[in-house]
Amino acid sequence: MSLDERFNKAAEDVKNLTKRPTDEELLELYALFKQATVGDNTTARPGMFDLKGKYKWDKWDSKKGMAQDAAKEAYIALAQEIIAKYA
Template structure:
């Protein structure tokens, strides 16, 4: 199975968790997914009052410089780790 196939499979698996991961785990998944699909964060930072948007932006921005393939590998590994807890 290619990296892209494993990545897409992991993304589908993450959507089918029966329990909700905690906020830190969700931010980690979000940041790795965005880094893998878009690359480095190229958006402007949300305002102070947008707490959720700011947290997501900061999580993604923290992955700056990670290659998209490396982010895909890390995303697949993180989903596999969380599957035992939430699937």
């Protein structure tokens, strides 16, 4: 199975969890997913009233410089850990 296939499978498997992961786990998954699929964050930081958007932006921005393949590997590892914990 290729890296992209494993990444896409992990992304699908995470959507089918029976219990909700913690907010921090979800933010980490989001940041790794965005880094893996888009690359470095080049968007403007959301305004002060968009708290959820700021948290997501900050978490994604913390991954700046991480290679997309490395982000995919990290996403797969975290997804497997979360699936084992919440499935």
